[in-house]
Structure formats: structure tokens, C-alpha cells
Amino acid sequence: MASPPPHDHPSDQPSEHASTGATPQRRQFLGLLSLPERRYLTEALRTETVGGILLLTAAIVALIWANVWPHAYESVLHHTVGPSVPLHLNLPLEAWAKDGLLSIFFFVAGIELKREFVAGELRTPSAALLPVVAAVCGVALPAIVFAVTNSGGGGHPGGWAIPTATDIAFALGVLAVVSSHLPSALRAFLLTLAVVDDLIAILIIAIFYSSGIKFWALGLALAGLVLFWFLHRRGVHGWYLFVPLALVIWALMHESGVHATVAGVAMGLVLRCHREGGEEHSPGEHIEHLVRPLSAGLAVPVFALFAAGVTITPSAIRDVFTQAMPLGIVLGLLVGKTVGIFGGTWLAARFTRAELNPQLSWADLFAVSTLAGIGFTVSLLISELAFPDNPTLSDRAKAAVLIGSLLCAVVATFLLKLRNRHYRQLCEEEDLDSDGDGIPDVYQRDDPAWPGHRLAEGRA
Structure with missing residues (x-):
């Protein structure tokens, strides 16, 4: 069998001081994932990577369409469909993409968040601390950068939340396009970071971008959520029951004045994501497996098609770098996100005495932090919510x-390419299965006491 790598999971590191009562070894950061977690991550990121490529394609199509045939693009965006009674759902296609399709995206995000807290990397406080601190700092510093940039005359401080989001699909699409190998620990950190970031984003949307609340509709939406939870916990099955109920909850949330995507994340959070009675997959994992391709392959790319079509001219590009509001967004994504995520992680590791995986370096985390500055989907959504009555802004x-996301992608690509050979070697070591038993060699060893056995069985 292959010898174990030096980046074992932190909770499985044998302590040479165990029998002496001396100080235990420092907890390791970005170590080897458990095998079940690694398999889940591989499947999830495969779907998100395909969705990221579709997202990139949709954004390019939108830019070409909006700049070559602008009148046709605008007419499609504002074409109204849907019933006007009883819940005022006669909406333009642009609104259906923003309020409807993105609810599917946030539904998957809700399931991911629930799973991370009950069965994933966020299930223990020690493991959750670093990505949570990184995500919080990665939201706070871009907002501060934007606020400082817009503190003078002529600024628009209402757009502070625009540069706070991370788009995991776009980031993975960039990795796929540039053929960058990234070890599973770094990918897991990026995914966990994005999950927490999505939670913060939906809280920002719910708190700061909801207005004119209709409490009767909100109360009925909450009652529908309770019914959704009750039926799910009672083991009731059948898409023909849950899909209509989900649509009613969504419509009521839309009518209430709270942004409709909140309904998506709320329904995701009420699903059971832990396994019971020998289940191979929890109901939440099963539903996520079914819905994720719809989210990554249809909902997000179609939203990008309707949201990314902006006119790109020399004067528009000049305005981005000379006017406070757009400049604050670019600096928030490129500088605020990178420094916030990297700085927050470094400080958290320093104060918790976490030890970085010796096969990785802080430069690797800095590159991933830059990649996390890509804020495409949710940032475009908040751009519309921040200036609902000013299409120009x-x-x-x-x-x-x-432009900010493109700059982050270019800088991250350059930084990751510098280490791509090393990443490729690490990935080959992680994937090597010399005996063909379906379990990579890094999880096996002749010594049954070696922690890799617990990692392979998911007992880390």
C-alpha cells in the first residue's frame, strides 16, 4: 500500500504525547478529507463545474446579444408573462429569472448549508471556525472598501452589499477552462466558504432589500413552510405534493415583500440532511442530487443570460474606473474579498494555533482567496435590488x-498556474488506487490503527 501523506485529517493525527499527557499536536488546516466527504465533494463540484462553464457561456452570449442587438435583448427581458391574480405574478422574464429561477439556486444553497452544519465541514466548531471567519471577513471588508470609496460626494453607499458575494460555479468554471488542478482540501475550503457566504447573502437580501412587508402573505408563507417541514419529517413522499406546495410558498413569499429567494433557502434548510436507520443518503442529499443539475445547468445560466447583458463601450469601461460606485465594486471584489478572506483565515489560524497542511502554503490560500472574489451571480442580483428605480446605476x-470578477479570475489564474505542477502531483497522489478496490491508497495502510482507516470509513 502507498504510504500515508503528511496531510492527514487533523482529528486523526496520532499524538506522540498521548501516553505522556503532554500538549497534543496542533490542529491541522486544509488536511485530508474523509473519504465519504471527498466523494460528496467530487460529485457536487463536478455538477457545479459543468454549470460554471454554462454560466460563462451564458454571460458571453448575454454580452454579445445586448451589444449587437440591444433592442431585441431589451424586448425579451421586459416581455411579461404569468397570471395577474391573485398574487400579481404577471412579471417580466427578467423578474422570473431573478425571483423564480434563483430561488432554485438558493434552495440548493439551503440544503448545502444544512448538510455542512450537520454532516459536513461545519459540524464541529473547530473545523467550522476558519471558513466561517474567512467568509465573514470576506463579506465585511469588501463592504468597508466600497463604503470608503463612496464616502465622498457623488457616491452611492446603497450598493455596499454588491461586492460581498462569492460565486462558486463561476470560480469552478474558470478552473475548468484554465485546466487548473486544485487539491480536494482547497476545493472543499472554497465550497464551504461559498456556502457560508450564500447564507450571509440571503440574510443581507432578506434584511436590507425587503420592503413594504405584507404580514398576511408572510404569515401564510411561514405556515406553508411549517406544513412542508411536517410532511417531510413524517416521511411523506411524492414530488406531485411537494412541488405545488413549494410553488405556493414561493408565490406567497413573493407577494409578502420579502425577496422570493428567501423561500428557496428556507425550504432547503428544513430538509433532513442526516442519515437515519442505515440510509445510504439522507432525504436532503437525495433531493440535492436531483435538483443541483437543474440549478447549475438551467437556473443560474438563464439568470446570467438575463442579468449580464450590459452595454460595454469605452466610455462605460472608463466610468467603472473613474466613478466612485463602480470603482468601489471592483476594489471590493479584487482587494476586499482577497484580503478579507486571506487575512481572516490567517488571523483565525494564528489565534487558534491551527497548523497549515505542510504540502500547501499560504500562497495557495491567497490564490484561492482571489478566486473567491468572483461574485458574479449574487452580485448581479444585488445590483438590481440596490438600484431598483435607476436602471443606469x-x-x-x-x-x-x-470587470471585477474578470480581474479576479485573471489574477487567480496566474497565481494558481504558478503552482499547477505541484497541484497536479497532489491530485495524482490523492486519486492513486493501485489495487483497484475503489479506495484511494492514501486512505489505506497495512497498520489498522492508522487514522486513514477511520477517514476511509467516514469516522474522522
Whole structure:
């Protein structure tokens, strides 16, 4: 069998001081994942990577369409469909993509978040601390950068939340396009970071971008959520029951004045994501497996098609770098996100005495932090919510999101390519299965006491 790598899971590191009562070894950061977690991560990221490529394609199509045939693009965006009674759902296609399709995206995000807290990397406080601190700092510092940039005259401080989001699908699409190998620990950190970031984003949307609350509709939506939870916990099955109920909850949430995507994340959070009675997959994992391709392959790319079509001219590009509001977005994504995530992680590791995986370096985390500055999907959504009555400002903000995300992608690609040979070697070591038994050699060893056995069985 292959010898164990030096980056074993932190909770499984044998302590040479165990029998002496001396101080235990420092907890390791970005170590080897358990085998079940690694398999889940591989499947989830495969779908998100395909969705990221579709997302990139949709954004390019939107830019070409909006700049070559602008009138046709605008007419499609504002074409109204849907019933006007009883819940005022006669909406333009642009709104259906923003409020409807993105609810599917946030539904998957809700399931991911629930699973991370009950069975994933966030289930223990020690493991959750670093990605949570990184995500919080990665939201706070871009908002501060934006606020400082817009503190003078002529600024628009209402757009502070635009550069706070991370788009995992876009980031993975960039990795796929540039053929960058990234070890599973770094991918897991990026995914966990994005999950926490999505939670913060939905809280920001619910708190700061909801207005004119209709409490009767909100109360009925909450009652529908309780019914959704009750039926799910009672083991009731059948899409023909849950899908209509989900649509009613969504419509009531939309009518209430709370952003409709909140309904998606709320329904995701009420699903059971832990396994019972020898289940191979929990109900939440099963539903996520079914819905994730719909989210990554249809919902998010279609939203990008309707949201990313902004006019790109030399003057528009000049405005991005000379006006406070769009410049604040670019700096927030490129500088605020990178420094916030990297700095927050470094400080958390320093104060918790976590030890970085010796096969990785802090430069690797800095590159991933830059990649996390890609804030495409949710940033475009907040650009529309921040300036609902000013399409010019909204388009200017979207152009800044596109340029800021592109700059982050270019810088991250350069940094990751510098270490790509090393990443490829680590990935080959992680995937090596010399005996063909379906379990990589890094999880096996002749010594049954070696922690890799517990990792392979998911008992880390």
C-alpha cells in the first residue's frame, strides 16, 4: 500500500504525547478529507463545474446579444408573462429569472448549508471556525472598501452589499477552462466558504432589500413552510405534493415583500440532511442530487443570460474606473474579498494555533482567496435590488461586477498556474488506487490503527 501523506485529517493525527499527557499536536488546516466527504465533494463540484462553464457561456452570449442587438435583448427581458391574480405574478422574464429561477439556486444553497452544519465541514466548531471567519471577513471588508470609496460626494453607499458575494460555479468554471488542478482540501475550503457566504447573502437580501412587508402573505408563507417541514419529517413522499406546495410558498413569499429567494433557502434548510436507520443518503442529499443539475445547468445560466447583458463601450469601461460606485465594486471584489478572506483565515489560524497542511502554503490560500472574489451571480442580483428605480446605476454596477470578477479570475489564474505542477502531483497522489478496490491508497495502510482507516470509513 502507498504510504500515508503528511496531510492527514487533523482529528486523526496520532499524538506522540498521548501516553505522556503532554500538549497534543496542533490542529491541522486544509488536511485530508474523509473519504465519504471527498466523494460528496467530487460529485457536487463536478455538477457545479459543468454549470460554471454554462454560466460563462451564458454571460458571453448575454454580452454579445445586448451589444449587437440591444433592442431585441431589451424586448425579451421586459416581455411579461404569468397570471395577474391573485398574487400579481404577471412579471417580466427578467423578474422570473431573478425571483423564480434563483430561488432554485438558493434552495440548493439551503440544503448545502444544512448538510455542512450537520454532516459536513461545519459540524464541529473547530473545523467550522476558519471558513466561517474567512467568509465573514470576506463579506465585511469588501463592504468597508466600497463604503470608503463612496464616502465622498457623488457616491452611492446603497450598493455596499454588491461586492460581498462569492460565486462558486463561476470560480469552478474558470478552473475548468484554465485546466487548473486544485487539491480536494482547497476545493472543499472554497465550497464551504461559498456556502457560508450564500447564507450571509440571503440574510443581507432578506434584511436590507425587503420592503413594504405584507404580514398576511408572510404569515401564510411561514405556515406553508411549517406544513412542508411536517410532511417531510413524517416521511411523506411524492414530488406531485411537494412541488405545488413549494410553488405556493414561493408565490406567497413573493407577494409578502420579502425577496422570493428567501423561500428557496428556507425550504432547503428544513430538509433532513442526516442519515437515519442505515440510509445510504439522507432525504436532503437525495433531493440535492436531483435538483443541483437543474440549478447549475438551467437556473443560474438563464439568470446570467438575463442579468449580464450590459452595454460595454469605452466610455462605460472608463466610468467603472473613474466613478466612485463602480470603482468601489471592483476594489471590493479584487482587494476586499482577497484580503478579507486571506487575512481572516490567517488571523483565525494564528489565534487558534491551527497548523497549515505542510504540502500547501499560504500562497495557495491567497490564490484561492482571489478566486473567491468572483461574485458574479449574487452580485448581479444585488445590483438590481440596490438600484431598483435607476436602471443606469444598475447597469453600471453590473458592468463593475463583470470587470471585477474578470480581474479576479485573471489574477487567480496566474497565481494558481504558478503552482499547477505541484497541484497536479497532489491530485495524482490523492486519486492513486493501485489495487483497484475503489479506495484511494492514501486512505489505506497495512497498520489498522492508522487514522486513514477511520477517514476511509467516514469516522474522522
